[in-house]
Amino acid sequence: MSKDTSAEDPWHSGGKLHPVLGTRDPQLADAQRVWGEDFEPVDLSELEGADPHLEDVGEQMRRLRDALTGIADSGADLAEAAELLRRAADIVEPQSPDQATRLASQWRKGGPGARRTNPVGGTENVIAPPLRAFGHPDGSVSARITLGLPYQGPPGCVHGGMSALMLDHLFGFANHWVGLRGMTAHYEIDYRKPTPLLEPLDMKAWVESHEGRKIWVRATIESGGELRVEARALFISANVPLPGRDATAPGEER
Ligand SMILES: CCCCCCCCCC(=O)SCCNC(=O)CCNC(=O)[C@H](O)C(C)(C)COP(=O)(O)OP(=O)(O)OC[C@H]1O[C@@H](n2cnc3c(N)ncnc32)[C@H](O)[C@@H]1OP(=O)(O)O
Incomplete structure (x- = not known):
């Protein structure tokens, strides 16, 4: 069924569709x-998430994305946040294989493809809403x-x-x-x-x-x-x- x-x-x-x-x-x-x-x-x-920490990082990045947009006139002090984010990038970047390697890995046989990383529905993609x-x-x-x-x-x-x-x-x-x-x-x-x-x-x-x-x-x-x-x-x-x-x-x- x-x-x-x-x-x-x-x-x-x-189960009723909204009338269009x-x-x-x-x-x-x-x-x-x-x-x-x-x-x-x-x-x-949905596919299962590959790694709960990766899902969590994506979620926290989206929180930041939404909180930062339009914040310029609010008087917010972002110095500590900038330092924490720099540290986070310094931790992740050295562990991340180059993009061609990651791309090939996504499309290995039985791999996730772009399901978790596409720019619309990808829960691991910070620019995705995600839908x-x-x-x-x-x-x-x-x-x-x-x-x-x-x-x-x-x-x-x-x-x-x-x-x-x-x-x-x-x-x-x-x-x-x-x-x-x-x-x-x-x-x-x-x-x-x-x-x-x-x-x-x-x-x-x-x-x-x-x-x-x-x-x-x-x-x-x-x-x-x-x-x-x-x-x-x-x-x-x-x-x-x-x-x-x-x-x-x-x-x-x-
Ligand atoms: C669960 C998964 C969720 C994921 C969702 C992801 C959705 C993402 C959707 C996308 O973003 S796709 C990315 C954007 N699209 C592209 O990059 C496609 C680029 N274009 C191509 O690669 C080729 O033009 C295409 C493969 C679409 C067609 O080329 P082909 O050489 O295979 O076919 P051909 O040109 O011979 O056309 C086949 C038929 O389609 C017709 N056709 C092709 N393009 C057309 C067009 N633009 N308008 C009208 N008809 C068109 C063409 O006239 C012909 O009709 P007939 O068989 O009746 O002669």
Whole structure:
């Protein structure tokens, strides 16, 4: 059976998807018409963290990131913090292999790939919000996030590039959730209303159709029940050479 992740997120209580204004709300029956009667979304559960200390460092770095942005006029004394951070960097840097080595290590057979380090959902990446996606039995995926000052574009609003980044990533999950995989080839986005900082954003993405290597996807961002951003993209199934390996073996792309 398909996995119902609704209990893990209060927004999804009852397993009902939040209605999306102005767009079609795809249902399991629709998905089955596209994917066949046997349609069953794949498991999108999170990977276990590699190291609790690494997870903790990521969490503390994000706390700092959020606390530091816009602090300049507050009169805060940052001398001790700067010294502690210098010491932390002095401890970690000598232990960290060069980036090419780490890249190859991520993509070793059975490795995590970029799941824990990507710039959108990676809990080990300080620039990631991090966004967590949930899959639904109707074939869509969703995420809820409240973004703070580090992601500001227009005054009090989310940077449009950040919205585009998050939705592109969610497209990837929408593909994955229904057993497809591709790269963004063409991407269109409409910013319908400003997207606020400091308020929950409800994101949703789904595969609308696919034919051969082409996968058409759609996504939305809502806040306060209002549509803020709508996006459409064409993904093309493609294999990418894996860092540190001679060639991409079939079935080993990620
Ligand atoms: C759980 C995992 C979560 C992770 C989420 C991560 C999501 C991240 C998503 C991304 O960020 S992907 C990174 C950004 N994208 C890229 O870097 C892709 C760069 N582009 C390419 O590598 C190639 O253009 C591509 C592989 C997409 C296609 O090249 P190909 O040489 O394999 O295909 P080709 O150019 O022959 O096109 C195949 C078909 O697609 C069509 N096509 C390709 N690009 C198109 C385009 N831009 N617009 C419209 N149609 C396009 C093309 O016309 C053709 O149609 P027909 O078969 O009908 O002739």
